[in-house]
Amino acid sequence: MSESTNPSPPLLRVRNLSTGFETPRGLLWAVDGVSFDLDQGRTMGVVGESGSGKSVLVRTVMNLLAANAVVPDDGEVLFRGRNVRDLDAIEERHFWGTEMAMVFQDPMTSLNPVKRIGRQLTESIRFHLGLDDDAATERALELMNQVGIPEPKKRLRQYPHELSGGMRQRVVIAIALSCSPKLLIADEPTTALDVTVQRQILDLLGRIQRETDMAMILITHDLGVVASYTDEIAVMYGGQIVEHAATSDLFEDLAHPYTEALLASIPRIDLPSHARLQAIGGRPPDMVAPPPGCRFAPRCAYRTDECEAAIPELISVADRMHTCRCIRPLVSHRDVAEAVVAPNRPGSS
Amino acid sequence: MLRVVGLKLAQLVPVMFVVSLASFFILELIPGDAAAVIAGPQATPENIANIREQLGLNDPIVERYLTWLGNVVTGDFGRSLLPPGRPVADLMRAVLPVTLQIAVMAIGLALLISIPAALVAANRPNQPPDRVLSTGAFAAISLPPFLAALLLIFFFVFETDLARWGILFTGVVAILYYANAARARAQRYPAGRHRHRYVLRTGSVFAVTTLALVALVVFLPDFPRQGFSRITGSAGLGANLRTAFLPALTLALTEAAVWMRLLRSDLMSTLQEDFILAARAKGMPRWRVLLTDALRPSSFSLITVLGVSLGRAVGGTVIVERIFNLPGVGTLMVQSIVGKDIPVVQIAVLLLASFYVLVNAGVDIAYGYLDPRIRRGRV
Numbered sequence: 233m234s235e236s237t238n239p240s241p242p243l244l245r246v247r248n249l250s251t252g253f254e255t256p257r258g259l260l261w262a263v264d265g266v267s268f269d270l271d272q273g274r275t276m277g278v279v280g281e282s283g284s285g286k287s288v289l290v291r292t293v294m295n296l297l298a299a300n301a302v303v304p305d306d307g308e309v310l311f312r313g314r315n316v317r318d319l320d321a322i323e324e325r326h327f328w329g330t331e332m333a334m335v336f337q338d339p340m341t342s343l344n345p346v347k348r349i350g351r352q353l354t355e356s357i358r359f360h361l362g363l364d365d366d367a368a369t370e371r372a373l374e375l376m377n378q379v380g381i382p383e384p385k386k387r388l389r390q391y392p393h394e395l396s397g398g399m400r401q402r403v404v405i406a407i408a409l410s411c412s413p414k415l416l417i418a419d420e421p422t423t424a425l426d427v428t429v430q431r432q433i434l435d436l437l438g439r440i441q442r443e444t445d446m447a448m449i450l451i452t453h454d455l456g457v458v459a460s461y462t463d464e465i466a467v468m469y470g471g472q473i474v475e476h477a478a479t480s481d482l483f484e485d486l487a488h489p490y491t492e493a494l495l496a497s498i499p500r501i502d503l504p505s506h507a508r509l510q511a512i513g514g515r516p517p518d519m520v521a522p523p524p525g526c527r528f529a530p531r532c533a534y535r536t537d538e539c540e541a542a543i544p545e546l547i548s549v550a551d552r553m554h555t556c557r558c559i560r561p562l563v564s565h566r567d568v569a570e571a572v573v574a575p576n577r578p579g580s581s
Numbered sequence: 582m583l584r585v586v587g588l589k590l591a592q593l594v595p596v597m598f599v600v601s602l603a604s605f606f607i608l609e610l611i612p613g614d615a616a617a618v619i620a621g622p623q624a625t626p627e628n629i630a631n632i633r634e635q636l637g638l639n640d641p642i643v644e645r646y647l648t649w650l651g652n653v654v655t656g657d658f659g660r661s662l663l664p665p666g667r668p669v670a671d672l673m674r675a676v677l678p679v680t681l682q683i684a685v686m687a688i689g690l691a692l693l694i695s696i697p698a699a700l701v702a703a704n705r706p707n708q709p710p711d712r713v714l715s716t717g718a719f720a721a722i723s724l725p726p727f728l729a730a731l732l733l734i735f736f737f738v739f740e741t742d743l744a745r746w747g748i749l750f751t752g753v754v755a756i757l758y759y760a761n762a763a764r765a766r767a768q769r770y771p772a773g774r775h776r777h778r779y780v781l782r783t784g785s786v787f788a789v790t791t792l793a794l795v796a797l798v799v800f801l802p803d804f805p806r807q808g809f810s811r812i813t814g815s816a817g818l819g820a821n822l823r824t825a826f827l828p829a830l831t832l833a834l835t836e837a838a839v840w841m842r843l844l845r846s847d848l849m850s851t852l853q854e855d856f857i858l859a860a861r862a863k864g865m866p867r868w869r870v871l872l873t874d875a876l877r878p879s880s881f882s883l884i885t886v887l888g889v890s891l892g893r894a895v896g897g898t899v900i901v902e903r904i905f906n907l908p909g910v911g912t913l914m915v916q917s918i919v920g921k922d923i924p925v926v927q928i929a930v931l932l933l934a935s936f937y938v939l940v941n942a943g944v945d946i947a948y949g950y951l952d953p954r955i956r957r958g959r960v
Contacts, residue, residue, distance in 0.1 A: 294862065296858065296861060296862055320769050320770055320771050320775075321766070321769040321770045321775075321779070322770060322771060322775050323771075324769075325864065325866065326864060327864065328861065328862050328863060328864035329862070329863045329864030330864065333862065333863070334859070334862040336855055336858070336859055336862075337855075338855060341854060341855040341856060342855040342856055342858075342859040343856055343859070344856040344860070344874050344878070345856070345878065345952065345953075345954060346877050346878050346951065346952055346953060347873075347874070355863070355865065355873075356863040356864060356865065359864065359865065360864060391953040391954070393953070393954045404859070407859075407863060411864075
């Protein structure tokens with residue numbers, strides 16, 4: 233839609249965004265000072281284990297939070313130059329669906345069980361685009377073709393329980409696409425699906441993203457999934473981005489010990505079967521009272537006392553686009569290892 | 582859907598048979614002799630024996646049941662034992678419309694009160710409107726029907742000025758509360774055309790509500806203390822509705838309070854569902870999500886209780902009928918039981934039980950309408 237050659241601000245700019253929840257034990261910071269940019273037509277993967285703040289991050293970006301959520305004012309979500317928290321009523325009404333749309337994790341629960349597919353698909357089209365019933369149905373059929381649902385006419389009259397999981401997720405994607413959003417957020421879109429269907433859904437998302445040139449945020453806890461479908465990857469741990477790099481750079485030159493541990497825990501086809509998977513020992517940090525230093529330090533294989541002194545800054549390693557929140561990035565470890573014994577670690581580049 | 586309804590109705594046949602057995606035989610167990618009642622205190626044993634023979638009370642019980650069932654099925658409900666011995670069918674025709682009208686009006690009123698109240702409360706839990714409504718519901722649940730009836734009579738019949746002021750005060754407080762909320766919300770519209778339109782639209786809603794409130798207070802109808810005016814009577818529909826309103830409201834108060842609490846908690850759990858978040862993420866307005874996405878999946882408990890309530894309202898509202906002096910089923914039943922007028926009681930029990938069974942069959946069918954997932958399963 234807008235000129236991509238223009239050196240205008242990125243489609244989405246997130247700055248120092250934090251989200252807390254009131255709990256009986258105190259404020260729980262699920263997202264803690266996250267910043268990133270996302271340009272139109274790019275796909276960003278957000279990876280992390282359960283509870284690392286991935287879903288809360290995107291819900292904060294969409295401004296779709298429960299009433300007990302706390303978002304400090306110094307955090308900013310600028311979408312096409314506007315702070316989403318400052319939208320007025322008219323803008324807000326047409327913000328969800330037409331600007332940003334979301335695909336949820338479980339298509340079993342994210343479709344209303346008592347409404348026909350057709351109505352769920354056309355209601356936002358009618359509401360946002362102001363089309364009449366016939367035109368909206370026309371658009372719905374077009375969308376269902378686009379996401380590869382066979383016999384779309386019949387499906388429109390069916391209820392969610394009459395469709396398979398993969399078909400339902402296609403419907404959810406069709407709903408998300410119905411008003412041509414500029415940014416699609418897919419929150420673990422394949423976690424609840426069969427392995428064979430997972431790939432189809434990811435291929436579908438990738439194809440649609442290329443066809444429509446929208447931006448996409450793909451959340452997953454599976455590094456393998458994001459590798460072939462994203463342009464860049466942000467690894468989250470304890471509510472913070474611990475490593476952020478272009479996809480190829482990340483796999484070639486991973487810098488954060490957590491990313492390494494995450495990769496090591498993926499089953500690999502070239503290892504003998506029944507080989508024990510490497511789990512990450514310990515538990516995710518308690519976000520009401522997080523550790524004082526590096527959040528990952530208690531579970532890190534490379535931990536030193538220095539790690540627990542202060543929260544490390546997000547610093548550039550290797551190249552400017554590759555950032556990492558570690559005082560001893562692995563990129564430099566490897567140099568150290570090659571240099572046999574080095575009393576002083578080289579500083580980060 | 583038609584097949585499901587047909588199947589459901591077919592299933593009712595054996596149930597109705599059992600109902601007829603119970604209506605007939607349980608009453609046989611009541612101590613006392615109908616013949617002795619008819620014959621009166623001065624009767625000789627020969628008199629009583631004669632009457633027994635006339636009534637067929639000496640026949641074997643199974644034969645009597647079959648004769649009775651045959652008569653009932655062919656529309657012959659028999660005659661009352663008490664003088665003047667009117668046909669049971671006539672007695673029923675006199676009392677059933679009264680009770681049915683009150684029951685249906687009570688259920689309707691209860692729905693009109695409970696659904697909006699539950700929506701308002703569940704929309705923003707623990708905010709002032711929810712607090713007020715939930716407390717009110719708690720009070721209404723704790724109120725026994727006879728006391729509720731007396732209070733309603735006190736305010737709406739004898740102290741109508743108090744009632745008027747009460748309605749006016751409550752209405753004004755509610756309108757002021759929401760007007761204040763709307764004023765804050767208007768600030769979120771961009772100044773100019775959009776804010777103008779919002780102010781105009783909400784302003785007209787408030788104007789209509791205020792007018793309705795004033796009209797209600799000024800033209801609050803005179804409700805009669807007691808008695809019942811039939812729709813077919815000379816006084817017409819208006820008089821009929823006025824006599825039926827207070828009894829119906831008495832019955833509705835408790836039901837509405839229970840339903841509001843039920844629906845509120847069901848709505849609140851439905852609102853936690855993913856599909857509600859998904860509907861909001863589609864950009865659907867809050868009230869639309871509440872009405873079109875949340876209400877229907879939340880209404881199962883309500884429908885279940887509604888069936889039971891309707892059956893209860895038709896069967897046993899003796900207290901309300903007594904207080905408002907209504908010629909209803911409850912009063913007739915009590916009179917007949919006391920007078921050992923067994924044919925009347927049998928038919929009344931049979932009709933009420935059949936009604937109850939039918940209503941609950943309707944509830945079962947309604948589940949299928951509410952949730953397509955159980956439509957094609959076992960019926």
